[in-house]
Amino acid sequence: MADEKNEKVFSRRDFLKTTGVAAGGIAGGALLGGFTGFKFGEDQTEEGDANTETGGETASGEGESGSSLVDARTYISRQEDFAALAAATERIYPEDDNGPGAIELGVPYFIDRQLYGTWGTNGTDYRMGPFRPMSSDTHGRQEKMDRGEMFLMGIRRMMSYATEEYDDDFVNLDGEQQDEILKAFEADEVEIEGMRSSAFFSLLRSTTIEGVYSDPTYGGNRNMEGWKMIQYPGPRMGWMDQITAEEFQEIEPEALRAYQGGGM
Numbered sequence: 001m002a003d004e005k006n007e008k009v010f011s012r013r014d015f016l017k018t019t020g021v022a023a024g025g026i027a028g029g030a031l032l033g034g035f036t037g038f039k040f041g042e043d044q045t046e047e048g049d050a051n052t053e054t055g056g057e058t059a060s061g062e063g064e065s066g067s068s069l070v071d072a073r074t075y076i077s078r079q080e081d082f083a084a085l086a087a088a089t090e091r092i093y094p095e096d097d098n099g100p101g102a103i104e105l106g107v108p109y110f111i112d113r114q115l116y117g118t119w120g121t122n123g124t125d126y127r128m129g130p131f132r133p134m135s136s137d138t139h140g141r142q143e144k145m146d147r148g149e150m151f152l153m154g155i156r157r158m159m160s161y162a163t164e165e166y167d168d169d170f171v172n173l174d175g176e177q178q179d180e181i182l183k184a185f186e187a188d189e190v191e192i193e194g195m196r197s198s199a200f201f202s203l204l205r206s207t208t209i210e211g212v213y214s215d216p217t218y219g220g221n222r223n224m225e226g227w228k229m230i231q232y233p234g235p236r237m238g239w240m241d242q243i244t245a246e247e248f249q250e251i252e253p254e255a256l257r258a259y260q261g262g263g264m
Contacts (some may be wrong), residue, residue, distance in 0.1 A: 075116040092208045099229040107211035110220030120148035154200030227253040
């Protein structure tokens, strides 16, 4: 019985070692090489230690620097679009003495995740016309585009507007210049086909704030730093341990994961 187990283990190892050859050379070898030779960061140690200062993963899935393997784009495909989005969110919620800003809190990834799902496609909204995007504010949202399309068009218009006004990329501008562009969007001073620029700014601002204070499950509020800044304890089943205490209670926040039992 033990020999059979060893045989299975060795067979599996041999398979992994020889897959490149068995698959026919170039294609199989390239595939295997991608798994065995690729390094995820220049600072990675030879032993492949994933828990490094570059933000590697711990067993809980969170790196020491707060980064995570889930920090990957799922909706916004172009890196330049995502970089512009990140820069804009940082201007809306910048880092200061109170705590980290939008980028460190993972807000850009939060927004990307939201756009990838039903919310981004307006899957639960009434989507039939007529559409009058330039109508009165009292008429509510009138754009034909879904939220994902609005974000992509708004981000790219923000980038082109930066080039028009400052002859440079949005991400290369200083903070004051980026603020001026965002103010122009908020004031409807920028033309965007099919929607008002203020509609994009409103969407950008609201999702940025949501990313700062949402449960970390959704990709933002990394390490619950957003909650810590406002001393919010997170979802709780009850307050039996604190409600009878006479002294002021300082409660460390707990996310949905802890509320559900801390994982598997």
